[in-house]
Amino acid sequence: MSNTDFVLAVEDLTVSFDGFKAIDSLNLYVDRGELRVVIGPNGAGKTTLLDLICGKTKASAGSIKFKNQEMTRLPEHMIVRAGIGRKFQTPSIYENLSVFKNLEVSYPRGRGVFGALGFKCDEAVKAKVDEIADMIGLADRLELEAGLLSHGQKQWLEIGMLLMQDPELLMLDEPIAGMSARERELTAELLKRICRNRSVIVIEHDMEFVARIAHKVTVMHQGKILAEGAMDKVQSDPKVIDVYLGH
Numbered sequence: 001m002s003n004t005d006f007v008l009a010v011e012d013l014t015v016s017f018d019g020f021k022a023i024d025s026l027n028l029y030v031d032r033g034e035l036r037v038v039i040g041p042n043g044a045g046k047t048t049l050l051d052l053i054c055g056k057t058k059a060s061a062g063s064i065k066f067k068n069q070e071m072t073r074l075p076e077h078m079i080v081r082a083g084i085g086r087k088f089q090t091p092s093i094y095e096n097l098s099v100f101k102n103l104e105v106s107y108p109r110g111r112g113v114f115g116a117l118g119f120k121c122d123e124a125v126k127a128k129v130d131e132i133a134d135m136i137g138l139a140d141r142l143e144l145e146a147g148l149l150s151h152g153q154k155q156w157l158e159i160g161m162l163l164m165q166d167p168e169l170l171m172l173d174e175p176i177a178g179m180s181a182r183e184r185e186l187t188a189e190l191l192k193r194i195c196r197n198r199s200v201i202v203i204e205h206d207m208e209f210v211a212r213i214a215h216k217v218t219v220m221h222q223g224k225i226l227a228e229g230a231m232d233k234v235q236s237d238p239k240v241i242d243v244y245l246g247h
């Protein structure tokens, strides 16, 4: 494929586990500044797709281009460095460190030879922490121990930790699981702010939330794309109703 303006271009992507194709010749194109939601029944391959993009799982065949650079042969840390951030379902914050420290240690400079926790905070890092804390709504919680945050706030902190690395593509797996209605609302607002200057891929089952945030929806089924487009178009697609929404 020639160079494209897409931030992410996935082509003919396939991964087999013992002969079973969890992802089967899949094509996916994500624009800069786009918020894409991936939906589909259990086992459709949604999580596996994100695992492939972030390098956690290696493709059997096909191509994943991020800003026109091939990712499929890169190790995970190089993919992170290229600008792809991934949040898993279970939060991985440092519970006994403050919100400030959690953000500070996530600044890329902190991963040096002295270890993540050892480096000195300078003004640039502090400014970044303040900017991100503001974005995730935790500016007035900076000194609080992260373990004392609410479930929703912990999820936002983890998103903030990813944002400290300024990813151009952020991928989130079911970000509102276990959240209250108010936290869901705030998360929708947060995601809208985040995609102003980066692309976001979200896996989600809650259709009300999907409708609120998605620019475009991709429906997966059996490792392939069943439908793709605007939410209202996808929602009224008989194929989608048949395999997913009708259940």
Ligand SMILES: Nc1ncnc2c1ncn2[C@@H]1O[C@H](COP(=O)(O)OP(=O)(O)OP(=O)(O)O)[C@@H](O)[C@H]1O
Pocket: 017, 022, 040, 041, 042, 043, 044, 045, 046, 047, 048, 049
């Ligand atoms: N490492 C693996 N080894 C073997 N099979 C796997 C592996 N990872 C995923 N699979 C299989 O691939 C299929 C797709 O799984 P995946 O978790 O990607 O689906 P999903 O759409 O994210 O589902 P859910 O909505 O339940 O999270 C499933 O049948 C799963 O059992």
